[in-house]
Amino acid sequence: GDSVTQMEGPVTLSEEAFLTINCTYTATGYPSLFWYVQYPGEGLQLLLKATKADDKGSNKGFEATYRKETTSFHLEKGSVQVSDSAVYFCALRSTNQAGTALIFGKGTTLSVSS
C-alpha cells in the first residue's frame, strides 16, 4: 500500500541555519504531496503542497519540490527561526481517491535555538 517515509528526528539547528527534512513516498498512480506542521499544543496546519510532478510548493520560506523520478518531496528552508520549532509531517493522498484521508509519515521534530 501507499506509504510515506521521512527522516528520523529530532533535528536540532541554530537560528539561521539551513534546514532539510527528507521525505520519500511509495504510491500507485500520481499522489498529491503535502507538508503539515504541528506547533506545540496546536493542531496540524497545512504548510505547503504539490499536486503533480515538478511542482514546487512554498510557504513561509519553506519549499518542497515534487520529484517523481526519486519519489521524494524534501522540505527545505534557507534560514530557520526559533519560531519554526515544531513537528513536521510529510503526507500523501492518491489523486484517484478524492475525498479519502491522508497517509502520514512519522513526523520529524525540529528544534531551533537562538
Add this chain to the structure above:
Amino acid sequence: GAVVSQHPSWVICKSGTSVKIECRSLDFQATTMFWYRQFPKQSLMLMATSNEGSKATYEQGVEKDKFLINHASLTLSTLTVTSAHPEDSSFYICSAKPIGTIPNEQFFGPGTRLTVL
C-alpha cells in the same frame, strides 16, 4: 476561515467508562470528516472516515463497536470510545473536508488527549 474545533481538548477517565469526543467545523459544512489517532512520537493513523448521514468506514484493525462514530450533521461528527481501557490512551485528531472544494482541501482540529486510568 476553515476552522475545526474539538471538544474536549483533554479528558481523563476511569477504565470501563465511555468518552465522547466532538469534532465541529465552525465556518463551513463538511460531508466527510476523518478520525485519526496519534501515539507519542508516532504518525497519525487513520481510524475511520465519517460521512454525514451514513455509516462510517473503519480502517482495518479498528473495532467499530469500540469506537462509535456518528456524523449527524454537516458540521458535527462525534467519536465515542466505549468501555475505555488504558491502552486507548492516545491523542485523537479529526479533520474535515469542506463541501464543494477541490479534493485536496482538508482542515484539522487541535486534537483531544485521552488518558484512561
